[in-house]
Amino acid sequence: MSAEYDMMVEDILGHLIAFPTICERSNEALIDWVESFLLALGARCERVPGAHTGRFNLLASIGPETPDGVILSAHSDVVPVEGQPWTTDPFHLTKHDNRLYGRGTSDMKGFLACMLVAARTAAALPDLKAPLHLVVSCDEEIGCVGVRSLLKELATRKFRARGSIIGEPTGLHVVSGHKGKLAARVICRGLAAHSANPDRGCNAILLAADVIGSIRALQQELLEKGVQDDAYEVPYSTMQVGLIQGGTALNIVPDYCELGFEMRFLPGVDPESWLDRLRQEAARLCDSIEHARVEVEVVNSYPGLHAPDNITFLRNIMQITGDNATGRIGFGTEGGLFSEYLDIPVVICGPGSIDRAHKADEFILDTELAAGVQFVSRVVEGLL
Known part of the structure; x- marks a missing residue:
């Protein structure tokens, strides 16, 4: 890979990082820039609005209109930086030695930059x-x-396509499966009373504590009797309470308490039954x-992914990466969602490391970025 080629992808990444596309904010300026880049190459481009005003998905296609293409996909949004001890400007690509710093460098504007090089x-x-085909999505970080x-359209x-590559940072190792997620709000209601006479009320916080106990018991059942898959670091489905809010004053028996609850479930596990x-x-x-x-209200959910190891598309991508086996994350x-809506093979494979994502001083190595360009170039060669 020539130094000139490496610098081209770094220049593109610099443009992408400069757009502060924090989740739940507009990504329109970035989509404008990417669309202009692709239109100049002769790509067929189409925007599809997301679920919220000011956020857009972009679909671009280069080549014949046949049903056997390959999709490269990246989300355009990034997580917030407030409260994090950054030592560089998170929205200005900064290079020290062989590290490229900026919000989204690994997760996942690095792969988006590689996609644009592939389009060229x-x-x-x-x-x-x-x-x-290139897909640039919005609002992935708030629950896909x-x-x-776009997928519904x-x-x-x-x-149709022969398959899709979602370029999340996996160190360019092929991942064929991940857990799904269900997020819910548990609202506990009681009866307010003066704390001098707590028996005259119903303490919603204590009720919430009992509900948390039930969640812990269900988690233990998932651990002991639920589906297991040793390919995952945590080989079983999980439940946890991550937020709790309730009460108005110490001398009032609280009549309201709210829990934020989630389930990370293995592919094939029905979260609704739990x-x-x-x-x-x-x-x-x-x-x-x-x-x-x-009351238990589902806030958001998305499915897991499981691609059987004998799928041709998966094996072809493994030949490019040199992987002898696939991973799970x-x-x-x-x-x-790509698998569910489009019924096509999906693999997860992209440069960088998820261990650097969502943290201060997020970075990608220039060698990782160059390897990402080589990877997508090999994918394009497979379209010849």
Whole structure:
């Protein structure tokens, strides 16, 4: 890989990092820039609005309009930087030695930069036998929310491709599976009273504590009797409470308490059945406590991903990376949604490390970025 080629991808990454596309904010300026870049190459481009105003997905295609193309996909949004001890400007690409610092360098504007280099390569090849598709999505970081409108549109059109590569940072190792996620809000209601006479009220915080006990018991059951997959670092599905809020004053028996609850579930596990169990346990608690009520509301969910090892597309990508076996990851991606909506093979593979994501001084190595360019170039060669 020439130094000139490396600098081209670094220059593109610098432009992408300069757009502060923090999740739940507009990504329109970045989409404008990427679309202009791709239109100049002759790509066919289409925007599809996300779930919220000012956020957009972009689909671009280069090559013939045949059903056997390959999708390269990256989300455009990044997590916030407030409160983090950055030593560089997170929205200015800064290079020290062989590290490229900036919010999103690993997660996952580094792969987006590689995608744009791949588009430039594909546009220069007059004899592509299959198209290269690029998907740039929005609002991935808040639960894979934004891409659904695009995937729904493509499913309506019966869009087909031989497979999709979601370029989340995996160190360019092929990942064929990840867990799904369900996020829920548990609202516990009681009856307010003066704290001098607590028996005249119903303490919603104590009710919430009982619900947390039920969640712990269900988690233990998942550990001891649930589905297991040793390919994952945590080989079972998990439940946990990450947020709690309740009470107004120390001398008031609280009549309201809210829990933020999530489940990370293995592919093939039905989270709704466990959520039903939680609702049943909550109802049992309320039956024995006067004035107690518990509501469980699903806030967001997305499916896991599981690609069988004998899929041709998966094996072809493994030949490019040199992997002898595929991996599994605990964090979620848009891959399960691509598989569910489009019914095509999906692999997760991109440069950089997830261990650097969401932290201060996020970075990608220049050698990792160059390897990402080589990877997508090999994918484009497969379209000849």
